[in-house]
Amino acid sequence: MSATLVLATPRVAGAWRRHLVALAAAAAVIVAIFHRDVARLVTIWWTSTTFGHCLFIGPVIGWLVWQRRVELGRLTPRAWWPGLALVALGGLGWLMGEAGGVSFARQFGLVAMLQGAVVTLLGAQTARGLLFPLGYALFLVPFGEAIEPPLQQLTVAIVMPLLHLSGIPATSNGVLIHAGRYWFEVAEACSGAKFVIAMVAFGVLVANTCFLSWRRRAAFLAISVIVPILANGLRAFGTIYAADLTSVEAATGFDHIVYGWVFFGIVMAAVLALGWRWFDRAPDAPAFDPRTLSAPAGGAIGLPIATLLTVALAGIWPLWAAATAHATVVAGTLARPHPPGWRDIGDVPAGAWRPYYPGANRRLSVRYVGAGAPVDLSIAVFASQGEGHKLGAFGTGVLREEGRWLRVDDEAPIDGASVMRITAPDAGRHAVERLVATWYVVGDTVTADERRVKIETMKAKLFGGPQRAVAIHLSTPIVPGRDARADIAAMARALGSIRTLGDRAAGL
Template sequence: MRMQTRLLWWFGAFVLLSVFLWPSFASIVAIWERSETFAHGFLVVPIVLFLIWRKRHGLSLLDYGTDWRALPILAGTGFVWLLARLIDVAVIEQLAAVLMVPILVWLIFGLAAVRYLGFPLAFLFFAVPMGEWLVPPLMDFTASFTVFLLRLSGLPVYWEGTFFSIPSGDWSVVAACSGIRYLIASVFLGVLYAYLNYHALWRRLLFIALAALTPILANGLRAYLIVMIGHLSDMRLAVGVDHLIYGWVFFGLVMFLLFALGNLWSDAERPSLTEAAPPAFEVRKIQPASLTHETLGLVLGLLLLVVWPLLGIWIESRAAAEREWPGHQIASELVNWSPMDTDFSAWTPRFLESSATWRQDFAHGNERAGVYLALYGQGSGEMVNSEHVLVIQKDPVWRSIEQARRSVDLGDGMQRVTETRLKSTTQSLLVWDWYWTNGYQTSSPQLAKLQEAWILLSGQRLNQARIALYTPIELKAEPARARLETFARALLPRLEIHLRALTENRDD
């Protein structure tokens, strides 16, 4: 097959990929636009094109051929894309969409082309906005590192989670202070710098490791310096927008020092606009395949590009209309627990894009407990989402003090729940929350997603609920846990009946 014909196949495949997977690529660009953390994504494609252009002389030496071995990989990636799209795992959906680009290069041009263009094709994955799962551990590290340095400096510190107080004022480490922006920017630049400036693999890996470790430690030091500036200035400096300015100036200085250090042990004279030819084993002649054999492989590849998006459209079209949730009926059916006319707590979780919600507080003598239910299903938002939280960052009243997984007795056996302690200036709450998917209950978001995928792929209607039970907590947690167990045993059997009835009605 002539090179011009092969390029036409590539153009056709790229057009199909862009059209049928457009929602995935559009979601990537939308995140670039709205998030400063991932604004570097706009640079990825130009950089990749430049890196490929540097290899232009070597590309002319390769021998190309359709490689059927790419077909099962393309099929598997398409299935993963479909699964991630159905259960709304955006990062996996986007990764699968981007992964199809090098797989198509493999299919159309052969394995030698993928090997020779390995780094530019791999660099495409920096276009995918990922890494936000690192925010909570980075926040915890920054808080603990800052508190450690403050105590080392002789300041008394009261510390709870990501909140801490010193004599001059109160501080908290929020998502913007986690250092995720510095970390992603540093790794992005570090990987590119290591590739262009080092030949030895161990040098490249060492510099990338330094590029990942340095911003984490530097962010902890930055947070400490900001707190000290605020403390020494009687909270006049580093408590507003200047706090962010100091952070970026400090980050710029740290990056300058990192790259200056990296330049000292570079084993390349300087980045060249061209690269050497591919190794001899990559330019060896391969046995030519028949035109029919090659064309058939390419046609199958194009079919695999479109079958999964079309299947996804068909599955998503089967969404059912939502039914009204019978909250008042459930409240009247509970034994020993009476619905309250006014809420005993002002706290409300943030569970977004649900098809319906139900909030009801109950009383049993002097004891108080409540339930918050958010319903989800096909056609509504996703139940498992990192933006669904019990307390938002920078909440003016509430904050999350402690969170852990716990096994509790809810009446029909032990059940895993996520137990969270919430605190305001006037009240403390103990909260248990978990996921319900067509009768399957779990506190694990990963297992809830897998169950959701199984239901959709098996052709069943999807019915989901995020359930949260809460009660006041005093100094000790055990009385509050016992109260929630008693409340759950009264509520959950009735709740289960109505949730299952909702599922059965959707199947009709």
């Protein structure tokens, strides 16, 4: 920013110094208040292979601001109180994330509060000049994992025809492919999601810095998504084909090295090459024209007051969260239900499928036998929900992260429960499948939707309601000649009201 101040008049240069000092102080206080979320963000950037590209977003934002230094030097920063609305909106988002145990919402809210501090302390005119760098800061927040399941299916859809064309006999069962001598799982890590997420961040940057036409920008962004998906499908096919020619150990080992270090660079270069011919923005073109950015007619506020209000408004939300938090006691032991017509034959054996809830206060897994095959009942009780102890946390629930049970497909609900077909390939020879039905009881609500669980949890935390939550699962193996859905439905009817079962499990 020093180069900017040299170009500016002494009065404007002094204004920049004052406002930048105020912004740095406010940002430092906000980061200190939300240090837990900052630490979590940095940990994700450093350890996650999906979001490692986020480490480069900060330097890129700094470079984007530096590119605008001459134009910014021709503007006069002014504190602007309407920017506090963005601080408040970010704080509210953080509070929703804190109440629902959603780290994405907390991290998004933190970034929005810092964006709001820039708008408030530098003013609307300067914020318009910094519009793209400010917006690009949203890529600091790890997001996009929801695209993994559809990308897994797309990868399978690309691989299967190529295997048939190459003469390798292959069948697919959800995300499992049996090709030649081996079983292959198109896991989340193989879906190409991390590649697509990084390419979207890269594509947005190139679209802004290398194109003026919005049509060309949109076309380049589309290419940035389509090419990685197709390339990932070809990579997966190549891995399976190589395994058929050599061995699965040799093929997957080579694939991980190539995919991690070479493949991303090749596809990135290919995307740039496709768009290069249509670049229509000169490399030295100004990022914006300061003459077109008129200062707003109103909204001016003194810099010291604006700084204090920014910090105070950001600090309100953690105080609200602390004021409405309260401990919920879960007493006693979890009683074993006795559904009529079913016989309790003991706990679910070790090694069999069980839901994974490491943060639950109480758990129960019982195997029953009725007219058909055994049906397992699993219950997990949470006294309250938060980071590390909640329903719907990544890597918990029906499918444990990197566990041996894999999702095959979702099926039609049973008595309001979500139903999933899962499988566990055994030594590469065959697959054992199970049907799992899931209900959640949160407060007075029975649902199978994890989003509804988060909403009810938010309401309880924000307004002081009961925070107990219960996960209830019924599961049974899928075997020929037997209706697994009918067995689960019969067990659900014998258990009676799911709401009552959840209340009893929670000690109500």
